[in-house]
Amino acid sequence: MVGSLTAAVLVAGGVTAAVAVTDGSDSGGTPASSSADAGFARDMAVHHQQAVEMSYIVRDRTDDEEVRRLAYDIAQTQANQRGMLLGWLDLWELPKVPEGAPMEWMGMGDMPPGKDGALMPGMATNAELARLGKLSGKKAEVLYLQLMTRHHRGGVHMAEGCVKRCGVSVERRLARGMVESQESEISLMKSLLEARGAKA
Secondary structure, three states: OOHHHHHHHHHHHHHHHHHHOOOOOOOOOOOOOOOOOHHHHHHHHHHHHHHHHHHHHHHHHOOOOOHOOOOOHHHHHHHHHHHHHHHHHHOOOOOOOOOOOOHHHHHOOOOOOOOOOOOOOOOOOOHHHHHHHHHHHHHHHHHHHHHHHHHHHHHHHHHHHHHHHEEEEEHHHHHHHHHHHHHHHHHHHHHHHHHHOOOO
């Protein structure tokens, strides 16, 4: 069951990567720096970077093949997607650093400032990352799966925002693929947590 879910996630991630290779907006123009397209690219690049970091931490803290394989898949997929998002910002000649508050492009710029490194919904705090780096074995696996489940839920919310608001068609397709693959991974992580007697 877990193996088939992992395979489905990998296929979804591969399809996502395959479609996100060009810059094509519905209007044919370059997005503005204040657009949802640029905002999503900047914020999701930051969000993805933390997922990559967490995944490499847990790979060094456990010998469990299922969790190590999932962590590797997440790290590779999100690193590749992050490269696409930053590449589009380069192509559009737009700043990679947010000019306003995180999630402003989603109408959430007035939310309280993120604390201890958790800049956007779902992100882990620096204290949580430090704790993950000190645990090992089952304890590290459980914390990673819990943190990544929360992280994915925040990522899905953001990707759904792009599907609704972004004007660049290929970016909307990437966001739609993120929703599908991360929801599949959330389901997989739920199964892995249950097998370890833990909840998300």
